[in-house]
Amino acid sequence: MKSIIVLLFVANIALSQSQHTTGSIYLAPGIQQFSFTNLNGSLTQAGFHKVPLAIGFGTGGYGQHKHLRFGGEGYYFSGSATRESTTTEMQGGWGYFYAGYKIGNNSWRLIPGLGLGWGGSNVSAIRTTTASLSDLINNQPNTSLVSIGGSFLHTAITIERDLTGHQYLAIKGTYNWGFSAKNEWTAPGLTGSVSDSFSGFQLSLIIGFTLQ
Numbered sequence: 001m002k003s004i005i006v007l008l009f010v011a012n013i014a015l016s017q018s019q020h021t022t023g024s025i026y027l028a029p030g031i032q033q034f035s036f037t038n039l040n041g042s043l044t045q046a047g048f049h050k051v052p053l054a055i056g057f058g059t060g061g062y063g064q065h066k067h068l069r070f071g072g073e074g075y076y077f078s079g080s081a082t083r084e085s086t087t088t089e090m091q092g093g094w095g096y097f098y099a100g101y102k103i104g105n106n107s108w109r110l111i112p113g114l115g116l117g118w119g120g121s122n123v124s125a126i127r128t129t130t131a132s133l134s135d136l137i138n139n140q141p142n143t144s145l146v147s148i149g150g151s152f153l154h155t156a157i158t159i160e161r162d163l164t165g166h167q168y169l170a171i172k173g174t175y176n177w178g179f180s181a182k183n184e185w186t187a188p189g190l191t192g193s194v195s196d197s198f199s200g201f202q203l204s205l206i207i208g209f210t211l212q
Contacts (some may be wrong), residue, residue: 021063021064021065021066022063022064022210022211023061023062023063023064023210023211024061024062024064024071024168024208024209024210024211025059025060025061025208025209025211026059026060026061026170026206026207026208026209027057027058027059027206027207027208028057028058028059028060028073028075028172028204028205028206028207029055029056029057029058029204029205030055030056030057030058030075030172030202030203030204030205031053031054031055031056031202031203032053032054032055032056032075032077032079032200032201032202033053033054033200033201033202034051034054034090034121034198034199034200035196035197035199035200035201036050036051036123036148036196037196038194038195038196039051039123039146039148039185039194039196041194042194043088043125046125047083047084047086048083048086048087048088048125048127049081049082049083049086049087049088050081050088051079051088051090051123052079052080052081052088052089052090053079053081054077054078054079054090054091055077055078055079056075056076056077056078056202057075057076057077058073058074058075058076058204059073059074060072060073060074062100064102067101067102067103068099068100068101068102069098069099069100069101069102069111069113070097070098070099071097071098071100072095072096072097072098072115073095073096073098074093074094074095075093075094075095075119075202076091076092076093077090077091077092077093078090078091078092079091085127085128086125086126086127086128087124087125087126087128088123088124088125088126089123089124089126090121090122090123090124091121091122092119092120092121092122092149093119093120094117094118094119094120094152094176095117095118095119096115096116096117096118096152096154096176097115097116097117098113098114098115098116098154098156099113099114099115100112100113100114100156100158101113107161107162108159108160108161109158109159109160109161110157110158110159110160111157111158111159111160112156112157112158113154113155113156113157113158114153114154114155114156115153115154115156116151116152116153116154117151117152117154117176118149118150118151118152119149119150119152119176119198120147120148120149120150120198121147121148121149121198122145122146122147123145123146123147123148123185124143124144124145125143125144125145126142126143127142127143128142129142144187145187146185146186146187146190146193147185147186147187148183148184148185148186148196148198149183149198150178150179150180150183150197150198151178151179151198152176152177152178152179152198152199153176153177153179154174154176155174155175155176155177156172156173156174156175157172157173158170158171158172158173158206159171159172160206160208166209166210166211167207167208167209167210168206168208168209168210169205169206169207169208170205170206170208171203171204171205171206172202172203172204172205172206173201173202173203174201174202174203174204175199175200175201175202176198176199176200176202177197177199178196178197178198178199180197183195183196183197183198
């Protein structure tokens with residue numbers, strides 16, 4: 001994802017030199033909720049909290065010619081939730097390229113967007129134990145970690161507002177649709193699993209800087 005941001009930064013500087021063309025880089029803190037229905041069922045049956053809401057941070061950028069935008073974004077997220085003597089933790093990230101169309105020319109703008117990306121996530125199910133180290137290693141594993149990842153279709157709606165100078169704020173609502181509903185959760189030595197689509201909702205606050 002770092003290479004995506006570096007590429008976009010260089011491209012935006014170049015694009016911003018041409019007529020009718022601008023560029024932007026931005027920061028994007030936000031929240032992330034995944035649709036891991038089957039894993040959540042397994043977790044709750046075992047006494048764990050379902051996969052939690054995650055807090056994330058992203059960076060991105062785009063080049064714009066007249067009303068058409070081309071850009072990309074990288075995002076890291078993590079979250080944790082407890083239930084009695086158990087904890088469910090999640091962390092991961094994803095990145096995508098997208099195209100958007102700017103509607104409006106004044107202080108307020110609406111930008112629908114569509115793109116393609118890839119990402120992955122790890123989920124840990126942790127159970128509190130009072131066992132000795134020897135017993136824990138041999139008989140009572142108290143942590144299970146499973147992973148999933150895949151490609152997705154990125155869809156988004158962004159509302160932007162200009163600030164003073166070359167700054168702007170925006171709210172971006174995103175839903176990323178996993179291509180396959182048969183992605184299995186994996187772990188070393190796992191012989192049976194459940195499948196989920198790598199899909200989820202994301203809401204971000206964008207703090208942007210235009211390059212003109």
